[in-house]
Amino acid sequence: MKLEKGSISPKELMFSVFCFMQGTVLRSGFIISVTRQDSWAMAITGFLLTLPILAVYTGLLRRFPGKNLIEIDDIVFGPVFGKILSAFYLFFFVSLAALNTRDLGNFVAGYMMPETPIAAVTLIFLVGCAYTLRKGIENLMHLSVLFSIIAMGALAVNSILLLKDVQPEFLRPFFQLKFSEFVQGTVSVAAVPMGEILAFTMITPMLGKDKKVGKPLLLGLALSATSMALVIIRDIITLGPLVAIVSLPSFESMRYVSLAGILTRMESIYAVVLVILFLFKVSILLYAFVLGLTQMLSGKSSPRINPDPAGQSYEAEQRRGRRSAPPLVLISVAFVFFYSLFVFESVMENMNWGATTAPFFSLTFEFLLPAVSLLVVCLRKIDKAQEVRA
Amino acid sequence: MKKQAVKTGGRVLRALSVSFSQKCRKGARRAGVFLLCILLILCLCSCWSQRELNTLAIVLGTTLDVGDQPDTLTLTAQVVKASELGSGTTTKGNSSGGKAYVNVSYTDNSVLAAVRELTRMQNRRLYFAHNEVLIFSGELAKKDIAEGLDVFMRDYETRMNVNLLISKGKASEILDENVELEKIPAIHISRLMGNQKSNSETVVVTLRDFAIATLSGSSAPVAPMVELYESDGKKYAKLEGTAVFKKGKMIGELNKEQTRGILWVTNKAQSGEKTVDTPWGQVTLEVLHSSSDLKPVKGEDGTIRMKLTIDVEGAIQGNETTENMSIPENVAMLKGKMKNDVRSDVEGALVQARTLSADVFGFGEAIHREYPEEWEKMKGNWDQEFPKIGMDVQINAELSSEGGLVKPVTPGGAQ
Numbered sequence: 144m145k146l147e148k149g150s151i152s153p154k155e156l157m158f159s160v161f162c163f164m165q166g167t168v169l170r171s172g173f174i175i176s177v178t179r180q181d182s183w184a185m186a187i188t189g190f191l192l193t194l195p196i197l198a199v200y201t202g203l204l205r206r207f208p209g210k211n212l213i214e215i216d217d218i219v220f221g222p223v224f225g226k227i228l229s230a231f232y233l234f235f236f237v238s239l240a241a242l243n244t245r246d247l248g249n250f251v252a253g254y255m256m257p258e259t260p261i262a263a264v265t266l267i268f269l270v271g272c273a274y275t276l277r278k279g280i281e282n283l284m285h286l287s288v289l290f291s292i293i294a295m296g297a298l299a300v301n302s303i304l305l306l307k308d309v310q311p312e313f314l315r316p317f318f319q320l321k322f323s324e325f326v327q328g329t330v331s332v333a334a335v336p337m338g339e340i341l342a343f344t345m346i347t348p349m350l351g352k353d354k355k356v357g358k359p360l361l362l363g364l365a366l367s368a369t370s371m372a373l374v375i376i377r378d379i380i381t382l383g384p385l386v387a388i389v390s391l392p393s394f395e396s397m398r399y400v401s402l403a404g405i406l407t408r409m410e411s412i413y414a415v416v417l418v419i420l421f422l423f424k425v426s427i428l429l430y431a432f433v434l435g436l437t438q439m440l441s442g443k444s445s446p447r448i449n450p451d452p453a454g455q456s457y458e459a460e461q462r463r464g465r466r467s468a469p470p471l472v473l474i475s476v477a478f479v480f481f482y483s484l485f486v487f488e489s490v491m492e493n494m495n496w497g498a499t500t501a502p503f504f505s506l507t508f509e510f511l512l513p514a515v516s517l518l519v520v521c522l523r524k525i526d527k528a529q530e531v532r533a
Numbered sequence: 534m535k536k537q538a539v540k541t542g543g544r545v546l547r548a549l550s551v552s553f554s555q556k557c558r559k560g561a562r563r564a565g566v567f568l569l570c571i572l573l574i575l576c577l578c579s580c581w582s583q584r585e586l587n588t589l590a591i592v593l594g595t596t597l598d599v600g601d602q603p604d605t606l607t608l609t610a611q612v613v614k615a616s617e618l619g620s621g622t623t624t625k626g627n628s629s630g631g632k633a634y635v636n637v638s639y640t641d642n643s644v645l646a647a648v649r650e651l652t653r654m655q656n657r658r659l660y661f662a663h664n665e666v667l668i669f670s671g672e673l674a675k676k677d678i679a680e681g682l683d684v685f686m687r688d689y690e691t692r693m694n695v696n697l698l699i700s701k702g703k704a705s706e707i708l709d710e711n712v713e714l715e716k717i718p719a720i721h722i723s724r725l726m727g728n729q730k731s732n733s734e735t736v737v738v739t740l741r742d743f744a745i746a747t748l749s750g751s752s753a754p755v756a757p758m759v760e761l762y763e764s765d766g767k768k769y770a771k772l773e774g775t776a777v778f779k780k781g782k783m784i785g786e787l788n789k790e791q792t793r794g795i796l797w798v799t800n801k802a803q804s805g806e807k808t809v810d811t812p813w814g815q816v817t818l819e820v821l822h823s824s825s826d827l828k829p830v831k832g833e834d835g836t837i838r839m840k841l842t843i844d845v846e847g848a849i850q851g852n853e854t855t856e857n858m859s860i861p862e863n864v865a866m867l868k869g870k871m872k873n874d875v876r877s878d879v880e881g882a883l884v885q886a887r888t889l890s891a892d893v894f895g896f897g898e899a900i901h902r903e904y905p906e907e908w909e910k911m912k913g914n915w916d917q918e919f920p921k922i923g924m925d926v927q928i929n930a931e932l933s934s935e936g937g938l939v940k941p942v943t944p945g946g947a948q
Contacts, residue, residue, distance in 0.1 A: 253689065254689050257689065312902060315902035315903075316901060316902050316903075316905040319905055382741070382745075383745040383748075384745055384748040384749060385741065385744055385745055385748060388748070395693065398692060398693065398694075399692075399693055399694055399741060401694050
């Protein structure tokens with residue numbers, strides 16, 4: 144097989160996006176409490192709202208092929224202002240990593256191991272993430288297809304087992320939303336799971352210079368939106384109005400599985416899948432953070448994180464003692480560990496933040512800053528942009 | 534020459550020391566990995582939050598009664614005694630031949646407080662993940678059912694597919710019933726609930742169903758009732774009727790015919806028997822399949838009526854008469870009788886629901902789904918609106934089979 148190690152294919156990028164989203168999809172309680180039986184539609188409108196955001200990213204990435212977000216900042220805004228902007232992105236990545244770590248900790252400590260301190264859970268989890276980064280993020284991305292199959296398989300099996308308990312009429316009446324609720328639901332979906340695709344702007348250079356980045360990202364998002372809509376529909380027709388008051392609708396629906404008194408307690412499958420997907424997500428966020436940090440601190444535009452596919456092979460790099468993983472992994476993981484411990488005092492605070500502040504917090508980084516960058520690019524480098532397009 | 538030797542020696546020494554330090558590093562690394570493996574092995578036994586079977590008190594049934602002090606309730610948990618379970622009644626195993634369960638009980642302000650208090654009396658912790666039935670006493674249900682519901686749904690150990698029942702009389706006594714075929718009363722009741730498909734006279738309600746109906750705002754939640762009867766000085770439990778709730782309190786009961794009426798309307802009746810009177814005697818019909826469809830229809834004057842269509846498929850299962858029931862005229866007559874029977878069930882339930890002004894059929898939800906705008910106007914005073922909603926019932930009955938006999942067994946029927 145003539146696969147160049149250290150680089151990824153568009154297909155792997157697409158499934159990586161899917162895995163990245165899926166962790167949040169399975170915890171979709173945050174919008175269902177607002178938009179109730181119409182939440183499934185929010186997955187679609189949220190996806191549509193993400194399209195302009197995605198267009199901004201591809202616009203930026205296409206103008207600077209082979210560069211990631213932090214490098215683009217340096218080019219567009221110069222070394223000083225670009226670094227300040229990059230610092231904002233890094234803050235966003237590390238915050239997301241900490242928030243997701245905390246979510247996982249809350250889930251495991253709350254539902255599975257109530258007597259284990261959350262720190263023990265998140266520490267072991269983060270050690271797993273650090274190991275992933277040391278072994279090279281591209282290996283994780285090669286596995287994305289497998290993880291997607293596992294996630295979809297688990298979803299399908301659980302849904303089939305629930306078929307005898309569902310009541311489709313819970314979906315009706317359709318679209319009884321106030322306009323404000325509709326906007327809130329759409330923006331939440333666009334900002335919280337979907338817009339987090341921003342982290343992939345640090346990874347797309349791994350595709351190689353000649354590959355288009357827009358298509359795999361778009362397809363990955365579309366796949367995630369579809370699965371999100373399906374998961375939400377499944378939860379609604381299983382739980383009815385209960386869906387709006389339980390904290391983890393998917394988890395509760397799977398707990399309800401009981402077929403002939405034998406096939407019960409399926410939530411362990413859900414838990415395993417959720418942990419894998421969270422590992423995937425946090426690893427990617429951590430990678431984005433660590434890579435950005437290294438680039439910022441070293442001041443070099445390309446610190447050989449990803450071996451150039453056209454240049455020396457990965458093994459040669461290894462032989463010369465260079466690691467494929469950026470430095471600072473362990474220290475970043477330690478930082479995320481402590482950050483995740485104090486980021487929220489309680490689950491209630493976490494939920495409240497997720498429902499009220501998170502969309503605005505996220506959209507600032509996901510949409511506002513990249514859009515400004517693109518605007519500056521268009522105004523300052525019109526010639527280069529035209530050149531690229533031609 | 535000497536200089537040269539010193540130089541060479543130095544080089545050798547340096548090379549040696551480098552290789553030594555490399556070896557050391559390698560060794561240290563190996564030791565580190567080895568230690569890590571040992572540490573990981575320690576994790577494997579999972580001693581953290583471990584729960585061994587012999588330290589758990591596995592709860593199979595829970596009841597809640599009104600406590601003797603104001604604002605208290607009594608929790609009774611039926612804990613399985615595993616050592617008594619394994620042996621049959623005739624074989625002599627290690628068991629002492631006693632009951633296979635223990636009922637533990639405590640009265641306190643809340644469910645959780647009672648569970649915690651029980652740890653002062655029991656050496657094992659109550660483990661609710663395998664709880665199969667949850668029984669509220671009628672007295673408690675008439676006061677307030679909310680607390681028990683909340684705690685049993687909020688806790689991560691309990692499950693929402695537990696069967697919910699309301700007892701006539703004290704709930705804790707139900708778990709003390711005499712069981713003969715099973716060893717544990719809670720299992721008896723839980724399997725009993727699984728069996729109710731075949732008579733269609735009991736609503737089978739899980740905690741989830743009850744919570745969904747409670748959340749709806751217009752529907753009146755229902756739950757099956759269980760009571761004790763005495764036979765030869767021993768007490769046994771049986772299912773009898775349905776409890777009707779409104780705003781979190783039990784407000785009335787339905788008898789078994791009215792319960793069957795609800796099941797017809799809500800498309801939950803599956804099987805059952807109907808004994809009909811004919812001019813020649815009684816004939817027993819079995820309901821094989823049935824399905825129903827409830828739909829609100831808006832009339833020309835803007836009022837909403839419910840339209841109920843029931844399809845019943847039955848079979849002749851018993852003929853006590855000497856008349857041949859398989860001839861077309863008699864089949865038509867039996868179909869008519871079956872229709873009337875179903876209709877009277879439905880109408881009986883409707884009358885009782887109107888008397889209680891309790892929407893046990895989910896009319897409100899059906900209107901909400903079909904005519905959301907009209908529903909906005911009606912939902913404010915649904916209590917007054919509900920008894921005024923009319924219902925048109927259309928029943929399609931089929932008799933598809935006559936069992937294994939084409940003619941009845943009559944004395945001298947061979948001539």
